[in-house]
Amino acid sequence: MSDSSDNNGLSPIEQFIPTGFYDVIRQERVFIGLIGVFFFIAGVAFPYAELAMWVGFFFAGYSAIANDSIQTIGTFLASNMDKKWWMLWLWIGGIFLLTVTASWFIYDGDVTYQRLTSKGFSEAPTSFSFLQVAAPIFLLILTRMRMPVSTTFLLLSAFSSSAEGITSVLGKSLSGYGLALITGLVVWVVVTRTVEKKFNDEPKKFWLPLQWVISGTLWAVWVMQDAANIAVYLPRSLSLGQFLGFALFIFFGLGLLFYLRGDKIQQIVTEKSRVTDVRSATMVDFIYSILLVYKLSVSTIPMSTTWVFLGLLAGREIGMSIMDGKEEGRPMRKVLFMVFKDVSYALIGLIVSIILAISINAEVRDELLQMIGY
Incomplete structure (x- = not known):
């Protein structure tokens, strides 16, 4: 008699579940278990506003930093793989503390550089729905799937009190993507022709400190833009105790992220051409920081920095491909x-965020339906 488990070497459960799916479940069983625990915690916490506020913030803090790390510190990580993780953490973490502390002092307890003063976000929530507290958990799932989704859309849309708040963020973000794509294309056609073709030799010593300064500047500008995505759960003016809870949690969350070397979503950066070279990484960060400073000065409306970053990388890769005759880039196909894959993933995040927004707020749902003619 043959054992039923000997059917082609498969266990009973493997005979009924596709092998690939079963392997994913087995490899990600700890993560899946944690997600289940997080959803349970969100379900317990959301009726109690004071508790829900901090639970939502804790979820949002790590999930937003983990997903958005590809934009600001992804190239920094990719080109500093030979450095101690704690050295990178103390540099980036220290800049974070200085940046949010400055905002807290200057803007009377506001850590977002007034990003949440625009219409639809100016009032801190006094009660929470389950989906508002759980929204960052969906972001964690998408991050684990290596999807560079917009934390601005996914988190802020859940709290928008009007459809105008969502559409204004969308408009500013899409214009940022277009501007970044064109800038990246033009800059890297010129750069590839004149500079990057010389990157076959070892970089000069000055490139490393230059990259750390530029990456630190970019990180500070990103915090000015995207701290709103995390602080949206909290009062618009934080007391000293609330500020310490906010700042220290993110600081140590960054430590975990650096220890994991960016985790799985870091692949979005490392698959791009030559970003592990400190010179290419520095140039990406420099152009990106200029774009963010420009968009930061245009208005206080929040913006998806993810879309700007993806636009910049897309323009860079296309520009390098145009120079492919000189073997400077990948084939255009x-x-x-x-580019299509990155945008598709970002669109998935946008769709999820809109579904969350219309599920949470009936007024937003009605306004969005009216906008599209229903």
């Missing part, structure tokens, strides 16, 4: 597929 592969580049366009990469």
Whole structure:
């Protein structure tokens, strides 16, 4: 008699579940278990506003930093793989503390550089729904799937009190993507022709400190833009105790992120051409920081920095591909597929965020339906 478990070497459960799916479940069983625990905690906490506020913030704090790390510190990580993780953490974490402390002092307890003063976000929530507290958990799932989704859309949309708040964020973000794509294309056609073709030799010593300064500047500008995505759960003016809870949690969350070397979503950066070279990484960060400073000065409306970053990388890869005759980039077909994949993932995040927004707020749902003619 043969054992039923000997059917082609598969256990009973493997005979009924596709092998690939079963492997994913087995490899991610700890993460899946944690997600289940997080949903349970969100379900217990959301009726109690004071508790829900901090639970939502804790979830949002790590999930937003983990997903958005590809934009600001992804190239920094990719080109500093030979450095101690705690050295990178103390540099980036220290800049974070200085940046939010400055905002807290200057803007009377506001850590977002007034990003939440625009219409639809100016009032701190006094009660929470389950989906508002659980929204960052969906972001964690998408991050684990290596999807560079917009934390601005996914988190802020859940708290928008009007459809105008969502559409204004969307408009500013899409314009940022277009501007970044064109900038990246033009800059890297010139750069590839004149500079990057010389990157086959070892970089000069000055490139490393220059990259750390530029990456630190970029990180500070990003915090000015995207701290709103995390602080949206909290009062618009934080007391000293609330500020310490906010700042220290993110600081130590960054430590975990650096210990994990960016985790799985870091692949979005490392698959791009030559970003592990300190010179290329520095140039990406420099252009990106200029774009963010420009968009930061335009208005206080929040913006998806993810879309700006993806636009910049897309323009860079296309520009390098145009120079492919000199073997400076990938074939255009592969580049366009990469761009399409990144945008598709970002669109998935946008769709999820809109679904969350209309599920949470009936007024937003009605306004959005009216906008599209229903």
